[in-house]
Amino acid sequence: MRSLRSRGVAVAAGLVTLVALLSGCSGRDSVEIDLPPQVEGALPDETAQQLEAAVTSAMTATGSSGAIVGVWAPWSGSWVAGLGTQRPGGGGAVDTDMAFRAADVTRAMTCDVMFQVAAEGTIELDDSVTEYVNGFPDLENVTLRQLCDGTGGIGAYTPQLQSQFFSNLERQWDPRELAGYGLGQDRIEPGTAYRDSDSGYLLLGSALERATGTSMRELLRERIAEPLDLAVTGLPARTAAPPSDGPVLPGYWSTPDAEGAWNCTEPPEVTKMSASIGGADSGAVTDITDLGRYAQALATGALTPDASDRFEAPLPVAPDQPTWFTAAGGAYQAGALIGQYGAIPGYLTAAFADPRTGMTVAVVLNNSGANPSIGVWLAWELAAIASKAPAMEGETVPEAGLPWTAQEQHDAILANAICQPPAE
Numbered sequence: 001m002r003s004l005r006s007r008g009v010a011v012a013a014g015l016v017t018l019v020a021l022l023s024g025c026s027g028r029d030s031v032e033i034d035l036p037p038q039v040e041g042a043l044p045d046e047t048a049q050q051l052e053a054a055v056t057s058a059m060t061a062t063g064s065s066g067a068i069v070g071v072w073a074p075w076s077g078s079w080v081a082g083l084g085t086q087r088p089g090g091g092g093a094v095d096t097d098m099a100f101r102a103a104d105v106t107r108a109m110t111c112d113v114m115f116q117v118a119a120e121g122t123i124e125l126d127d128s129v130t131e132y133v134n135g136f137p138d139l140e141n142v143t144l145r146q147l148c149d150g151t152g153g154i155g156a157y158t159p160q161l162q163s164q165f166f167s168n169l170e171r172q173w174d175p176r177e178l179a180g181y182g183l184g185q186d187r188i189e190p191g192t193a194y195r196d197s198d199s200g201y202l203l204l205g206s207a208l209e210r211a212t213g214t215s216m217r218e219l220l221r222e223r224i225a226e227p228l229d230l231a232v233t234g235l236p237a238r239t240a241a242p243p244s245d246g247p248v249l250p251g252y253w254s255t256p257d258a259e260g261a262w263n264c265t266e267p268p269e270v271t272k273m274s275a276s277i278g279g280a281d282s283g284a285v286t287d288i289t290d291l292g293r294y295a296q297a298l299a300t301g302a303l304t305p306d307a308s309d310r311f312e313a314p315l316p317v318a319p320d321q322p323t324w325f326t327a328a329g330g331a332y333q334a335g336a337l338i339g340q341y342g343a344i345p346g347y348l349t350a351a352f353a354d355p356r357t358g359m360t361v362a363v364v365l366n367n368s369g370a371n372p373s374i375g376v377w378l379a380w381e382l383a384a385i386a387s388k389a390p391a392m393e394g395e396t397v398p399e400a401g402l403p404w405t406a407q408e409q410h411d412a413i414l415a416n417a418i419c420q421p422p423a424e
Contacts, residue, residue, distance in 0.1 A: 104342025111330030155185030205280025251346015254369030336401030
């Protein structure tokens with residue numbers, strides 16, 4: 001069956017809808033994604049208007065000057081758009097071919113590599129991370145699989161280093177140093193619960209590099225980007241740089257002042273930074289077409305056919321989260337959707353796909369100051385809207401399997417807004 005393949009074209013004034021559908025990639029090393037064929041044509045105007053309104057509202061809430069969004073409903077049509085402007089206050093339309101940072105979607109890619117390397121016999125999923133990463137003897141009972149699942153019991157480094165990242169975006173960080181900040185926190189028993197640990201994915205990346213003798217940059221290129229024909233996706237070099245040599249969506253980072261007021265009109269630009277800040281956890285870059293296609297590959301297991309149990313035993317994300325929101329295999333499951341989301345300086349990114357219906361949503365907002373969950377709430381809001389898109393002639397609207405409404409996700413975004421719309 002055909003899969004999402006579009007390369008993005010400029011969207012006039014940032015508000016024009018775009019449909020781009022090409023056949024699946026081919027070639028000796030290519031990977032096909034088994035999904036219902038995507039109908040050609042744009043989503044109905046009413047659906048597109050609802051989607052656009054949701055995105056522009058989230059842009060206002062986060063202080064984002066721009067956003068890039070892709071929504072693919074195989075039975076109804078597609079909507080790929082760049083909204084807003086490249087700079088706060090206006091200036092430069094946002095185009096759909098602009099690159100941005102993939103944030104925590106990188107985690108799923110790192111796990112893809114792990115499952116592939118395990119299938120080849122180079123590693124065992126139950127190997128201790130200490131077999132490949134020296135200097136952490138207290139991690140002897142933590143396995144590679146647990147690091148991927150987020151059950152290694154290790155803390156996170158990002159909350160402790162936000163100010164340092166912000167003040168020195170060009171610094172090249174050693175992944176072991178970063179991981180050490182997470183390892184210094186209280187641990188929980190490995191294998192017992194999910195814990196959002198960026199440190200764990202850095203350790204997993206280091207283990208994969210040691211086991212294969214290949215850098216994570218090359219592993220993602222050879223095992224993710226090339227098989228899926230992703231033209232922009234990859235892990236950049238450690239030297240500070242924008243996300244791509246080509247068109248880039250500028251990234252910003254609003255911060256509060258001493259009184260708690262957020263800088264929403266002139267947020268600092270953080271487009272240029274070292275990818276070592278995120279590395280194997282959140283350092284990859286992509287564009288909206290690549291991101292949508294990758295989400296489909298992740299959801300269907302296209303890159304890891306031997307990892308049939310990857311999503312079979314998910315754990316609750318947290319005690320206060322809905323029971324339908326779980327984590328496993330370097331990804332989240334939300335109802336019928338599988339994907340990832342997160343934040344990296346400059347960007348809130350999310351991408352989810354339904355492996356049964358093929359419905360896919362990918363989004364990036366270009367201000368990382370707000371709650372990182374706003375990215376996923378927006379993706380779920382868009383999914384709820386798209387799930388009700390009417391079918392083209394000869395097609396049938398599938399059961400959505402989404403245990404939430406668009407309004408619920410919209411309300412969550414507004415409740416966590418750091419910026420307010422200008423007074424009329």
